[in-house]
Every structure is written in C-alpha cells, then in structure tokens.
Amino acid sequence: MTVVRFLHIVALAFFVGGQLMLVVAVVPALRGQGDRTALRSVARRFGVGSLVALAVLFATGAAMADRYDRWGDSVLQVKLMVIVLIGVLIAFHIVSPESRAVAIAVFCASLVTVWLGVALAH
DSSP: OHHHHHHHHHHHHHHHHHHHHIIIIIHHHHHTSSOOHHHHHHHHHHHHHHHHHHHHHHHHHHHHHHHTTOTTOHHHHHHHHHHHHHHHHHHHHHHOTTOHHHHHHHHHHHHHHHHHHHHHHO
C-alpha cells in the first residue's frame, strides 16, 4: 500500500503543483506576449500529463478507499463530489480555455480535494 500511496501523492503533486506553476509563473509570463503559441503548447503538454495524473489518482484513490474501507466516509463522499465538479470545470476549460474564472475554479477545487485528502489521511 506504500507504493499506491506514493503514486497517489506523486500524481497529486503533478496535477496540483503543475496548476500552481501555471497560475503563478507560466501564464503571467507568457500572457503579455502577443503570440499565444507558447502558452497553448505549454497548456497542451500539461493537459496530457494531467490526464495521466488523473488516471493514476482515480486508480490509487479507489485502491486506498477499498483497502481502508472508506467508501462510506462522508469526507470521501464530499471529495468525490468535488472531483466530479473538477471534471465538469475541466470540460468547460477545454471548451473555453481563455476563461480565467474557470481556470481559477479548477485550481481552487483541486486545492479543496487536497484538503479533504489530508483530512482522510488522519
């Protein structure tokens, strides 16, 4: 189970840490340029990595919920609802990539899932 937890944390670090890097450094640095090609390229690459990270998060999260018999836990239920919200927000973000509000909402909802994950770990 240590390997599963490790993979979960690495995938989490990529997904949420990557969002933080985009919000704090990459997007502000590239937004001022007239050419959006670099920003689109970074977003596309991060998107592919995020899909892999999300797949790992789903698989490892389900494995841990099974192992520790947490499916009935109210904190996990809330976390799963927030994850569904993130999926919906990501779909909106794909359709409307220029929307700052949607990007910020994805990031904030991701932080909420981290908070809930910490609560589940205790």
